[in-house]
Amino acid sequence: MPYANPSRFKLPIVSPYRLTDDRQAEFLAAMEAIMHSGTYRTAGGWSRRVAGCVAAELRLPGSWTVVPTRSGTDALVMALAMAGVRPNDHVAAPDLAYHAVGAAISQIGAVPRWIDVDPGSFNMDVGDLAAACDAAPVAAVVAVDNYGTPCDRSGIARVCASRRIPFVLDACESLGTPPNTENSVCQADFVALSFSFTKPIHAAGAGGALCAPRHVVEERGGHPGLLMHPRRLPELNAAYLALAWPDLSKVVGKLRLVYDAYRERLAGTPLSGQADGGESNRIHAPFLLPPDAGRSERDALISRLAASGFEARAYFESQSRLWGTASPLVSARLAGRVICLPTGPGFPLECVESVTSELKRALGARRT
Template sequence: MIPFLDLKAQYQDLREEIEPAVLAVLASGNYVQGEEVARLESEFADYCGAAHAVATNSGTSALHLALLAAGIQPGDEVITVPFTFVATTSAICYTGAVPVFVDIDPETFNMDPALIEAAITPRTKAILPVHLYGQMADMDAILDVAARHGLTVIEDACQAHGAEYYGQRTGSFGASACFSFYPGKNLGGCGEGGIVVTDDDEQMRTMRMLRDWGQSKRYHHILKGFNYRLDNIQAAVLRIKLRHLDSWTEARRDRVDTYRSLLQGSRRVTVPTEAHGRRHVYHVFAVRAQDRDALQRGLLAAGIQTGLHYPVPVHLQPAHADLGYRQGDFPQAEAAAQQVLSLPIYPELTTSQIMEIVQAVEHSAYVA
C-alpha cells in the first residue's frame, strides 16, 4: 500500500532532533505558551518576512483572531470562496459576520478576482482569499480591488507555508495571514496548532490578548477572549521542522516534476496548473478526472491511497444552508468538487512509488 501521507517516515528522519526537544519541555515544567512558543513566533515571522507572529491552538483559531483584530463585527460581510475547507467559512461565522462567496478560477482553484467587485455591498468589510493546495491567489488583483473599496485583506494561508507570489512570500500581503500546523500540513506539529503573522502592532497586541482570555496581564481581562493558546511541546517540534521546511518544499516540487513528466498527455487526468509568478508548495497534488470516484476506487484496489479536497463545496454543506446558496450558484467550485482527486505527495515519496501511482492512474480498471 502506498499511503496518501507518511508522517511516520518524517518522524523517523527527525527523531533524534525531536525527542530531546520534547523531553526538555517536559523536564522544564513549562507547558503552555512559554519560551518555545515565543521563539517559534519570532522565527516564523522572520520566515514570512513579517514583523510579528501570534501562535494559536489551530489554524481555525488563527483565522478567527485575525478577523476580530481587523475589526470584523456581527452583520459585516467577508468575501471568500466556497471551494475550501469549512474552517474558512466557520471562522467568519464565529465573528457574527456573513460569508459571501465568489467562484474560483478553474485553473488555479483560487478566488477569481474578476468576480469580487460584483459581490461587494455597503456591509462588505474584508476579503479572505484562500491559497488553496499551496498556491497563492492573485494577490495584485485582489489587493487592487480591496484598496479601491477600502477593504481589509486577510490571507488564509493554512495550506501555503512558504508559497511565493512574484518572489514575495505568503504572509507578507494584506493585514495578516493565517497558517495551520495540523499534522498533515507542509509544516505540521504532533497535534493541533496555528499562527497569524502581521506587520500591524495594534492587531498583534489585540490577538495576543484574545488568545489568552483577553488578558493584558494575568487576571486583568481587557477583552472578552478565548483559550486559543499553543503549548510548548508543539512549538518545540515546529521549530525543528521549520528548519527543514524549504528543503521539504523543494522535495515536493521535485516529485511534482516527476508526476508531470510521467502524466504528460494523460487521457485520464489533468495535472494542476502552476500560475506564472507563483511558487507552488504543493500541500496537495490535485489532478482532475471526469470519473473521479471510479478512478479513486480503482487506485485503492491497486493499493494506492488518495484524498478528496474537497468533495462538497461549502455553499452546499447542510451546516451552511442558512447562507441561502443553491446548486449551480458557483459552477467552477462545484465542478472542481466533482473532479478533483489528490494523489500522494510528500518529501519521502520515492520515484518508484510515483511510477507505480502513474501506472495505476493510466492503466488500472475503473471500479464501479
C-alpha cells in the first residue's frame, strides 16, 4: 500500500552497514586494482577470502566448500538444482517467508508446497512438514531462518533424513546468530546465505553464498541450468564484503540491542515479540499485533508511523497469497499481523524511544 508522506521519512526500515573510513580507503584501492586488471568475474583473491570467512563463521567441516554467489536467491537456485530438483517437482517451503524462496523454486520450474509455521517462532512447523511429506512426494525441503531466528534445524533434518529428502537451509537472514554448542547448520545438505543491504553486513548491495559438501559441488556444479560463472559473486562486491566482515559480531550486537530496547519499551502493550530462544541475530525487528487485529489495522499503523517519519513494513507476506493458492491457517493469520520496526547497523539507538512513543499513542487510540 502507499504509505503517507513518504518524503518525510527520517528513519528507514533498515539502516545498512557502512565501511569505516580506513576500510573505505582500502576498498577504493581494491576497486582500482580490479578495474585495471579486469578481474571482475573471476573467483579471485577477494572471493576466496569471503569463502574463508563464511567457512569459519559457520564452522564448516573441511569436507565442505563455499561458493560465493551474486545473491542468496542464486545460492538457493543452485542448491535446488544440485539437490536434484527438476521441473514440476514439488518443494516444501514455509509459507511465511520472503518471496525469494518461492521465486527460487519457480526458477527451477518446480512447484512450491506451502508449509505452515509455528505461531511463536514464525518458522516452519515440523509437524506440518512431516504430514505434507507423507501426503505426497516432495523432491526437497527449503527451511528458512525467518527474521534471523534459526528454524528447528534438528527436527527438520530428522524429517528429511527419515524420508531421504534433500534439506536446503535458507540461512540468508541468520548470519551472525549467536553460536550454540551444536553446529546445526551442517544438519542440512545445502546452506544458502545472502549479503544484500538488509543483512548485518553486506557486499555493497549484492551477494550470497552456497555452502555444501565439496564432492557434491564438484560432481553436480556443472549442471547446465546453474550457469555457475555468471552466478558467482563479482570481485568488487567480494572486496567490500571481506573488508566489512570483521565488524559482523559488533553489528549483530547492535541489532540485538535495538530489538531488546523495542521489546522493553513495548512491554505491557498489545504488541508481542518473536520467540527466538536467544539465538536470533535480530536482523529485522518483528512484532505481532494482537489476534483481533488484521491487515487494515496493521497497515494504518504503518501509515501513521510514516507520517511521523518512521518507516515500518509488513514483512513478510504469505507466499501462498502472492502465488494465488490456498494459505496454511497459522501463516495466513500471522502475515496480516506482523509489523517490522526500523532497525539496522546505522540505526540510532536513541530513536527507539521516539518510535515506541508513537506506537504507544497509536495503540492507546486503539483501546479508546
